[in-house]
Amino acid sequence: MLPPEKSKLALKAKLFRGFSDPSRLSILEALREHQRTVSDIVKATGLSQSNVSNHLSCLRDCGLVMAEQNGRYTVYRLSDDRVGDLLTIADLLLSDVARGIYECTRYEIEQPSNS
Amino acid sequence: MLPPEKSKLALKAKLFRGFSDPSRLSILEALREHQRTVSDIVKATGLSQSNVSNHLSCLRDCGLVMAEQNGRYTVYRLSDDRVGDLLTIADLLLSDVARGIYECTRYEIEQPSNS
């Protein structure tokens, strides 16, 4: 009965979704140091070029990063300082609640190794 | 070549994953007002009991919420103020980059309505 709220939640969920993948996080962390070209990001993260490009598209669509064409290079950078702020707060939060998170595996089956 | 970093990224990704779903966000927003029982959350969010319980398990495992048994009720609350902080920053960020996010649909096919 509150559709405006719903769409807002959907937007926020998508925003966080940008942060909810290790590969994307590694890209964001790399961009946190300084702006980088795609091949630079590939080197920094060890991910494949295709994979990086896909994630960058997502991050760009989500507004977390910005791209600037520069000759045959595309230079990416974080679009806002608050992107880094979120990462920092997450780090702080993690250091306190990590014990609970390290096995946040609702949908992963862990086979009991102590049979 | 940097396994400790990798695991840290995985943890952080899981943390953000707790925020990356509209249903979970609605639960977190509800808990932001005050602590609630499960049935209270069900009413506040309009989600099914089963669904809420599943998401609460995930949020609990992720350390974002805490549960306290109280008779036959289970009372949930946010485990840390920074959980709310992250939501606030996300709101602020959203108000600026919403234009880019509203169509962060890398994997959704949008059929061109203007054929």
Next chain:
DNA sequence: TCACTACATCATTATATGATGATATGTTAA
């Protein structure tokens, strides 16, 4: 033009995961 580089965009596949409905567990009251 041709070759090379830098990057983006498919198509495909395997897996993750959100939702649902049914069932199980546990608590309280009669």
Next chain:
DNA sequence: TTAACATATCATCATATAATGATGTAGTGA
């Protein structure tokens, strides 16, 4: 004990999505 309530768990399904490999596109220099 029985019934009712509150919550958790399970099986199932449909969808989302991360990764890969191949291909397409564009810029640059020879």
